[in-house]
Amino acid sequence: MKIGILGVGNIGTTLANRLASVGHHVKVANSRGxxxxxxxxxxxxxxxxxxxxxxxxxxxxxxxxxxARVPEIRTxxxxxxxxxxxxxxxxxxxxxxxxxxxxxxxxxxxLWVSEQFGRRVTKAWNAIxxxxxxxxxxxxxxxxxxxIPVAGDNDAHRAVAMSLVNETGFDAFDAGLLExxxxxxxxxxxxxxxHTKDQISDVLAAADISRSIRRRDLMVEVNREILRDPxxxxxxxxxxxxxxxxxx
Numbered sequence: 001m002k003i004g005i006l007g008v009g010n011i012g013t014t015l016a017n018r019l020a021s022v023g024h025h026v027k028v029a030n031s032r033g034x035x036x037x038x039x040x041x042x043x044x045x046x047x048x049x050x051x052x053x054x055x056x057x058x059x060x061x062x063x064x065x066x067x068a069r070v071p072e073i074r075t076x077x078x079x080x081x082x083x084x085x086x087x088x089x090x091x092x093x094x095x096x097x098x099x100x101x102x103x104x105x106x107x108x109x110x111l112w113v114s115e116q117f118g119r120r121v122t123k124a125w126n127a128i129x130x131x132x133x134x135x136x137x138x139x140x141x142x143x144x145x146x147x148i149p150v151a152g153d154n155d156a157h158r159a160v161a162m163s164l165v166n167e168t169g170f171d172a173f174d175a176g177l178l179e180x181x182x183x184x185x186x187x188x189x190x191x192x193x194x195h196t197k198d199q200i201s202d203v204l205a206a207a208d209i210s211r212s213i214r215r216r217d218l219m220v221e222v223n224r225e226i227l228r229d230p231x232x233x234x235x236x237x238x239x240x241x242x243x244x245x246x247x248x
Contacts, residue, residue: 001025003164004054005046006073007064010130011089013041015062018137018168020045029054055079060160063121064089067109068097070116077117085157087164088113088121091186095220106209110151110181120178122152122161127184128170129192129239136194137169147171147200149190151181171197175204183207187216192243206248219246 004027005016012028020026021044028034028041034048042048055061055076065073067090077086092100092109103112110123125133128148138145148170152158162172175184184190188207195203223242235241 004058012064016041147197149175151175187212
């Protein structure tokens with residue numbers, strides 16, 4: 001497929017690396033220009049382009065930008081082909097993004113993103129910790145393969161996103177409509193807790209919308225406090241275990 005990736009943080013970089021490595025034609029861009037792209041994003045064949053070029057003639061665009069910057073890229077989204085699949089990986093953190101009134105009042109993050117873009121998005125790759133995404137990709141059939149929920153209103157677009165998730169080394173789980181994607185937002189039991197496909201349905205069902213925001217914010221505060229001391233050697237799964245404690 002012809003895939004554009006806008007944003008080269010940890011998730012965007014790994015996506016570019018993985019999707020190009022399995023044969024997709026991948027273009028990658030950020031807001032600063034192709035000369036500033038991390039080498040790893042281009043190491044398996046992805047091409048660095050400008051932000052205005054990344055949306056040209058693509059079947060899929062993955063947006064992996066900070067939540068607060070979502071409104072800034074609508075002009076690029078409007079250049080996409082009408083039938084292009086838009087997959088968003090972003091998460092809302094008020095301490096980083098500033099307060100967004102509609103989301104603070106309860107609007108589902110992905111529905112807010114869809115409003116900013118002027119078209120429905122599909123939600124994927126937002127509920128996995130970057131360390132896990134980098135290190136836990138395994139072939140299909142591995143019983144320990146981590147599941148990634150995918151939500152979206154267009155069945156065909158959701159199927160495309162699920163296929164790409166599987167190609168990045170994880171089991172895609174059909175999480176249904178976009179209005180239910182709050183179940184994979186920060187502060188929920190499915191967020192960054194690395195459950196398998198046999199577990200993820202129950203984990204998504206256990207989400208409590210009345211508690212998820214408080215848990216999200218507590219998680220941020222506790223992690224900040226713990227990481228003030230750089231001395232301890234923490235296990236590789238430290239962040240996953242911390243999320244399990246706070247979100248379950």
